[in-house]
Amino acid sequence: MMQTISTTLGPVRLLGENATPIWGMSNAERNRRMAESAAKNGSTLAPGHELVFNLAYAFDPLLLRLVLETPGTMFAWAGQPIVGQVPAGSDPMQASNLIDLSDGRKLYNRQLRKLEQPMVRELVPQTRKAIERQSYFGAYKGVTDLLTKYLWPELALILTRIAAQLKMTPNMVSVIGVTLCLVATFLFAKGLFWTGFLCGFIFMVLDTVDGKLARCTITSSKWGNVIDHGVDLVHPPFWWYFWGTGLTYWGLGLSAGTFTFIMTAVIAGYILQRLIEGMFLKDFKMDIHVWRRFDSQFRLITARRNPNMVILFVALLFGRPDIGLIALAWWTILSLVVHAVRLAQAYIVHRSGRPIVSWMDEAEAAA
Template identity: 40%
Template sequence: MTTTTQAAPAGLILGAGPESGDVRIWGMSAAERLRRIFRRVGVAAADRAPASGTVVVALGGWVYDESLIRTLAQRPGSVLLADDGQAVAAHVHAERAAEASAAIERGADPGGLTRLSPAELSYNPELRKREDPILLRLTRDNVRAVEARTFKGSYKGVTDLVTKHVWPVPARIVTRWCASARLTPNMVTFVGFLGVLGAQYFFWNGAFGLGLICAWIMTFLDTVDGKLARVTMTSSKIGNVFDHGIDLIHPPFWWWAWYVGAFHPGNPPPASWYVQWIHLSPLPLAELALAVILIGYVVQRVEEGIFMRAFGMHVHAWRPFDSFFRQITARRNPNLLILTPAWALGRPDVGFYLVAIWTALSLAVHTAQLAQAFATPRERVVSWLSR
């Protein structure tokens, strides 16, 4: 028995038009942005329709959310409509490509196709938020507004309070500069990685002010690199692993370095101290706090992984409370919000203890979330954002 797979559709970009052909968004034209989206969703951009197969035809002067083109590419026989009902893109068989292209360039519906609209695709599981995908004509008059909209669309809906409420405006400015300068997301991630190393070094040696400067710069660039990748359509698997790998691994090393800087500046504990850990011997208060922070961080991430594997979504997207708690749970940025004022008041040791307490409380909340999910009927464990 043989199986056949449908060939990837070809992609035709229809005339951008005099209004938007020379307008740049994030350092590229709308047509170039669409070409990058085609590449990302598996559509082969072509100069003319093939003799067979299917074709995605789309107006080159419009700015599309990637999810719209991906959905369109998966649904032969469909047409994408803007909010005003204008047809802007369609997925048709090759023999209808010329007819559909002519109709769409006139702003008319080719007819006989299933209609799609942005409102149907308002939930984005990757970014954990509900928001209508962008679909706008690009002109000289609205380019900044469209950039603002695409930047907002690149943001995760469920994240920590610093990333959500503090970084958006400065990050948009820096992201625009990076795009204009042709900097890649991986370049930004690498500079952020240098910040990781700098914070580690300064914390370890008790230079908390310099370490916090490096740490906050790193957290800011960690916002910029992801947004730059999304708005310029240049994200990659390697870049994603590089970025998320750094995010996952470095926080425990920072807290360990803070412990050394606060209680043993430049002088890590002797080997016998680690033997105490192994044999679960009673630990002094500072060492107990470090154990709570390190073990708590690892267990929380494991619990998040279990939830994702069991229910196919992030625990933070399950219920409104879970999304709220993601803003303040004991992760990197909320912990830095505790440590920074503690250092400013001259008590980095007190800040360390407060992080340990908050980590223990956060771990208790995450454990309760996981237990509640497994005690709930499977069909009810769905994201409140998708309802």
């Protein structure tokens, strides 16, 4: 069976039919959402071309981005067409650039900063949960902090599934998370560190859930991204500041000089690290954390919110939240130095005439 539907992107040909749902929707609806999302992000079809989706399979959205970048490309699996952009009405398997992924090849996902074999699986009732799990973990960044990568992925998967079944939007999850973020800030200011930590922990998990829900259900929105990234960018210095003021309720208030030093270190260090990351991205068109393998490994523990919360958690276990904040300040300074050195080294390499290339790109080329 074959049908052609109209989307904002252009004509979409659907091969076969499939009643097995994925993330609370039909596979046809999921593919339609992917096409509409691509159009919103500025993608277009080449003149006289159409998208082709095989409803028997679920696949990584990365494949759609790649076929939209290169007209005439068709991804296949063991001789079966999966997704492609081909001349309207043509045989998908006669595409000018036919790529069969069943050979195990890996592709580099620039959005998620990782090199892996994209998911392609037949969607049937027996494989649905496994496909949802694989697509969920496929939406994880390859380069991120240690908590997001190792501690709560399973918990976030459960919450993402629940949210999808309840037909919650990512923005609904974000609003709950932002509320908890504000509550945590208030509790830190009052010295209620353990309660604030619990609210902050739930917020950090939901900060993962809203993004994964958006990717898995293809419901990303401009304002959702603004809220998500805006809150992520702004709130950490406020947490550290009010943690410092809350120390007085523990009888561990810092002297004026020490408090000023710590706040200068954590706030200025945070801002400067973000500026360095921005400079690297602007000048070399890639994230600083994917340049060399060391940079990707350092991203696990660099002085961002989640690793910093580990420092404060350990300090709380020993009843010394003041020492935790001081350690956080020195870790921020050290992380800033590492980032500054790496930026300087990149400029030296660039001026010597050598290209700045991600180690992941090199690994992809070697593969």
